[in-house]
Structures are given as C-alpha cells and as structure tokens.
Amino acid sequence: MRHTEDSAAVTEALDLLREKGERVTAARRAVLHVLDDASGHLCAEDIATRVDEAEPGVHRATVYRSLQSLAELGIVAHTHVPGSATIYHLRHSPGAPTGHAHLQCSTCERFFDIPSDWLTPLGDRMREELGFELEAQHAALLGTCAQCRAAAG
Amino acid sequence: MRHTEDSAAVTEALDLLREKGERVTAARRAVLHVLDDASGHLCAEDIATRVDEAEPGVHRATVYRSLQSLAELGIVAHTHVPGSATIYHLRHSPGAPTGHAHLQCSTCERFFDIPSDWLTPLGDRMREELGFELEAQHAALLGTCAQCRAAAG
C-alpha cells in the first residue's frame, strides 16, 4: 500500500466508508485519489488507467466495483453519457457547491457544466404536471457548442 | 418481398429515399413499417425482432445500418438512453407535431414524453450564455416517475 498523503476530501470519504462499515482498501483509496486530483470528469476506464499508475495491479473490474459502491454511498456521482462511457466525480467537490448538470457537444464530444438550478424551472414543471422528479445531474444533455457551431457555419 | 400496403408516412419516406438516390429495399421498407406501426419507442433489437416477423431473414446488422442511413436522411430520429439501447421513431410522425423530449424513470425504466418547448427557455439560456445549441430530443432525461415516487414513499 502506498502512503501518499490523503487530501481532506479523500480523508472525509474514507471516514464515511468506515462509518458505514465498509472496508478501506488500497483500490478504493486510489480511486478516490484519482477522482480528487481530476479536474474534469473521468470515465471508469480513465480512472482505471490512473489508478494503475499509482497502485499497480488494481484490476479494471475492481475499479468498476469500487465506483459502484462509492456511488451507492453517495461519495461519488455518476453521469450517463449518451453513446459513451459513464463519467464519475466526487460528490462534495470543493469547486462545485450547488451541483452541476452536464452538457456534451455531439460534435467535439467536450463537456460543459451548467449550474443545476438552470434546470429548476423545468424540474418544477415536470413535478407539477407529471409528478415526475427530475434528476438534472444524472444524464448529460446533448447539443452543439459555440466553437463547433462556428466551425460548421 | 412482401406486398403489404404502405401507409402514407412510409410511402413518403420511401419517396424521400428515391429522391436522395438511396435504394428502396425490403429491409428498409420493413424497418419503416415497424416504426410506423409502433406506438411507443423501440430500440434496434426490438425493431429487428419485428422486422424479422414481417420479413424473415433480415439480419440485425442490416437493421442497424438501415436505421443509421434513415437517421442521416432525417427520416427517423434517435434518442440516446442512458445505460441502455438507443430508441428510434419516425421523424414526422402524425401524432407529434412539435417534437418531443424523452423522460425515463430510473426505477421502472418507463418512458414519458414531454413537448420540446418545455425545454425552450433552458435552450435559450444556453445559447445566450454559452453559445451552446441544445438538442432537446437527442438525449433522454432521467428522474423518478409519480408511481415509483409513491411506491418509494
């Protein structure tokens, strides 16, 4: 096991694991570190690659299982991306106080974050008229970004 | 080749194919029939199954390819569904004048349609503030439906 210093966010997450009676393992610690370091959003495969750099020998399947349990515990959040891999990030990330929804450009495939509250009026309407509770951050929205629109004319 | 009567929508689609110099084949005709008959939204596999009933021997891969070309021609529309198969429907369907966006319940997996214009204010904001052009119908939104919310308490 590697003994890199755990950041505040990671320590918090590990404590939460222990509290819930879950085990703290090298793999889970490594996954948390990767997510903590990552500025953007990473898919499981990317995470596996980086985990394997820090903690060689950790299997991809383990990364998937770790992400699953961490998601169930509410430590990480995942966003489904149409037509490609699910992306993951730490839930109570310092940079994101409100929570954010995800936009993906269908052309260049880049992601853009928007504050969740942009979706609040829509969510309200769905609740009122359909009784449907929207989870704004759970699926990426598609469209075309400014750059690609300009490029396309 | 089967000689079932083509509906107006199917005839229109086939004409469009010819106009564009694309070939009218049994497989494509069958795919269009299935989409025309279908009330709800079907994934490629479902379409393949139904196509095979009407036109035995049509390969799944052909259905995928047909859907692809029909989508490029703007005859069918597809919606990516987080975590499962892409769903397809006829573009200028008689029942859907405005176009609709798709909601999926994460619990029971059922779909709900909402008018695209519910997303117009959000789309406007994205365009103004980010230059991002939202394609509201291109990805399903996730949440929890009234029934499942009630069931969960």
Next chain:
DNA sequence: TTATGTGCAAACTGTTTGCGCGAAG
C-alpha cells in the same frame, strides 16, 4: 451492368459476474 445494400461472422466498447484467494476488520 454496376454501385449499393445485405448476410454473416467477428470484432469492439463498456460493463457485469462467478469463482476461489487474500486481506481488512
């Protein structure tokens, strides 16, 4: 006749799972 679409099999990506071993508690 000739380009385009098709059938088939095989690859591919993203993800899950059954099994026995190993390590956290």
Next chain:
DNA sequence: CTTCGCGCAAACAGTTTGCACATAA
C-alpha cells in the same frame, strides 16, 4: 477468524465492420 473485497477470466449487451455475394436501378 470471518467476512468482504479483489484478481482473473469469462460473459454480457449494444453496436460496428470487413468481406463476398445479391440486387435495385
């Protein structure tokens, strides 16, 4: 010491692709 997580390999779903053959135009 016991249970839970892990590594591994294999399976899975959804989709795409290279190739040779068939067929719409």
